[in-house]
Amino acid sequence: MIFRDARSCFGPPRSRRLSVMSEETAVPPVEDLGTLLRIRREKMEQLRVLGVDPFGKRFETTHAPGALRDSFSEGKAVRIAGRITALRDMGKSNFLDLSDLNGRIQVFVNKGAIGDGAWEIYKHLDIGDWIGIAGETFLTKTGEPSVKALEVTVLSKSLRPMPSKWHGIVDPQIKYRQRYLDLIANERSREIFKKRCLMVAEIRRYLQERGFFEVETPMLQDVPGGAAAQPFQTHHNALGMDMFLRIAPELYLKRLLVGGFEKVFELNRSFRNEGISRRHNPEFTMLEAYWAYADFEKMADLVEDLVCHLAETFCGGLRIEHRNAEGEVTKTINLSRPWKRAPYRDLVAAAAGADWWTLDAAAKRTRCEQLGVEISAEMEEYEISQQVFEKLVEEKTIDPVFVTHVSKELVPLAKQNAADDSIVDVYELIINGAEISPGYSELNDPDVQRRRLEEQAGEEVQKIDEDFLLALEYGMPPAGGIGIGIDRLMMMLTGAESIRDVVLFPQLKRREG
């Protein structure tokens, strides 16, 4: 009975689906297509005439193309599958490159070896088609590891031409709107996204190994909390209520601390309805982890260890080199431990003058003018300092720095410092000029938490998550918490200049027409 409504998973009701399918299967009139497309469709039809299904079926393999080339030995019977990425036609002998995500291997196709019937089918293949090869490994006279084809199986006909074989795809519109073409054409993109998959899996494994439970909390929320950001609004029809996509999972993860989950994490999407830039995508991936009885310094140790572990495992060490299109090193990030830890106020004072924190608001404004830091008239005093921090400290920080003890106004969910209640026990980890990870000693006093949220919310009282405050009244253990911006971490570790280069399908404007 669980699957009673499963039909909804597969799309609209049946009658409508049929009409949709008939539209999908309708072949566009050939004369409306360009020559390149028409010729490929004709080859597809000719394959059918020869009794071959151009879209294939299950094919058992013994090896993968890239792996076979990496650990090659002669005289082995193999079955491999992949996409044709290059074709060198010598008449009755052809050489083609068969590729997978990890590499390529050369296939030698000879008319005499596969027979006239198979050769006739083979002649209808193009770069971009998926094929299976049964054959035997050998070295050519130039020493190239190769597979001599004995059987060729058509797995899928490609009806459109592939991108340039050595320039790849550079048009950002194609790169981002048709990521599959970017992945086909650009090895660098393949490597970045493979690395991202492996690193995300390793982050999960790392935390699970240390006793953290991965949980899933609501992305559809009644009150969007846990951060200061504009949410996406939506509506639940059956409940007749407006809802929001979460801007952070924090308040739900803390409910789990109340419920007795002492080590939890969530690694998934949050959504912020704000500007799109080199560093911002409206949906982004964040890790949040909470550890009962820990504090922000213990969390800093954890993050430092985790990031170094990822760098050593996947980036060849703790020196991360960023390169430009020409392959020249433009920046080197040194992750050597221990990472610097310094109070926010010391760093601001070092950048803006030792007397910064003794200045009044007017004097701070004057100093900003002298330092070339732009500020607006309506900024509060703590916001002026924050602006100085962002422009003169954050943007100039390449190697990791844990910035500790920021002003309490900036972080309403963190515990105030025991000795100075104007600051909070937190860190902001800065690497590569960007905030990678915040960490707190979590505020667990329900009354203080209410005041701090009310101060932040101002008149917008409806923004306060009463159910979260109720949960705190039942008792939340003291805990350390972290967030890690996974996309920005990936940029730092892979050398990507834009978040769009580490997000498979970044948000772009809808193309009209």
Next chain:
RNA sequence: GGAAAGGUAGCUCAGUCGGUAGAGCAGUUGGCUUUUAACCAAUUGGUCCUGGGUUCGAAUCCCAGCCUUUCCA
């Protein structure tokens, strides 16, 4: 939201002073049974982002719009 740069063949890009729309690769045809950016010969392919305007004539100059990138907010 503001500023700058860009949009030309399937891909990567030229296009001079406003005067017939170009190259490489891909494709097609022919040749070639060990090539690997294969090679040789021939050849097809264009909404020059869109819409106005100036002009005898616009890819090119002007205006508006769309999309992208970068910087700023």
